[in-house]
Amino acid sequence: MTEFAAVILVDRRGWVLLQERDEHPRIAPEKWSFCGGHLEPGESPLTGAVRELEEETEVSLAPDALHLVGAFDVHHPETGTDDKIHLYAAGVDLTDDDIVCHEGRQIVFVDPARTADLDLSDSARIGLGPFLGSRQHAALSESAALRAAP
Numbered sequence: 001m002t003e004f005a006a007v008i009l010v011d012r013r014g015w016v017l018l019q020e021r022d023e024h025p026r027i028a029p030e031k032w033s034f035c036g037g038h039l040e041p042g043e044s045p046l047t048g049a050v051r052e053l054e055e056e057t058e059v060s061l062a063p064d065a066l067h068l069v070g071a072f073d074v075h076h077p078e079t080g081t082d083d084k085i086h087l088y089a090a091g092v093d094l095t096d097d098d099i100v101c102h103e104g105r106q107i108v109f110v111d112p113a114r115t116a117d118l119d120l121s122d123s124a125r126i127g128l129g130p131f132l133g134s135r136q137h138a139a140l141s142e143s144a145a146l147r148a149a150p
Helices: 045-057 112-117 122-131 135-148
Strands: 003-010 016-020 035-038 067-076 081-091 106-110
Touching: 003 045, 003 122, 003 135, 016 112, 016 122, 035 045, 045 081, 067 122, 067 135, 081 122, 081 135, 106 112
Parallel strands: 003 081
Antiparallel strands: 003 016, 003 035, 016 106, 067 081
């Protein structure tokens, strides 16, 4: 079992940051997923989430800005493994222009109403379900909007 850490950023509209993966990754190629990846040896899930977000987007957040959504078991059919993903979220006053895409085709904020139409990775399908429309999602959206207010 491999452990992964991932992050959902929520903007002031309540839209969520997702990565459209390209054909190169071993897990979930050509699918929409979270920013994140496997934990390094001895790395905590929170530290891994902060590191992966910065590596993939150049967005640097303090660990206390991230809130645990949950830890989910996920089966990766591409590797035949049963793994665990630690999912974190943060409300941010950012736009697509603030995101630097270092992996995949694009990393953009997506309207939650549109996520059902996307070809999601297994981890995104599992993690987005309980998050979207939750009180946590609403609170993070509201906190991002408050940070954006003049």
